[in-house]
Amino acid sequence: MDARLRWKTRFFLILVILTQPVGNLALTLGMKHRPLSTPLDYLLAIFSPYVALGIVFLVVWLLSRMALLSWADMSYVLPLTAVGYIANAILGRFVLQERISSTRWSGTLLIVAGTVLVGMTPPRTASGRQP
């Protein structure tokens, strides 16, 4: 992988990792305890300020991830973006005041350990596969 592609990959990875937790936080703030019994409730929910903001962040996340997937392996990109799971847990604990048990922290850390291990593998393994 040349230097240009390496920097492009890093830039898009950072974008993908940061936008998801922030988007999820905004979604949670907008959705918490919201009654959802009819399709109209869902429609009203997605146009509420926090949920709309969350959707904007998640659209940026989706587009940057789609671009990343066009040159890097899915099995490299997707687990690596799970580094954002730590950020989600921290936001849940300190912004949303959620009680996170030691078992839940252990589970989250195990997921991060898995992502780090995957990050040690090369991003593209199937050379010459593209049409």
Place this chain on the structure above:
Amino acid sequence: MRAWILVGIVVAATVAGDALQSFEMKRQGEVHIRGGRLGSVAAALATNKYLILAIFCMAVSFFAFITLLSQSDLSFAVPASAGSFVLETVLARFLLGEQVDFRRWVGAALVAGGVALLAV
């Protein structure tokens, strides 16, 4: 129990959407970010049936996810949906033909272990 059913819907729809997305974006080739061509690339991708199907799957995943967030903690909902990585690694190997080496399999197994701990 209802929360885990929602997690199951999120995972299944995410896996289907990601696999379709990766398959089609690889088929299209590497995206080059240049102002003039970006519009035509976006237009071509927006009419692609695999990507439309992928977006439908992601919409299903999204609505299941916000329903989950309305009744569960963020610190549960997000890691629980990581179960998709395990299925995705299997699909990447057998459907997309990616070479998933030993470390990636162990990484996926650790993610699976982490999700299992959330269920305790």
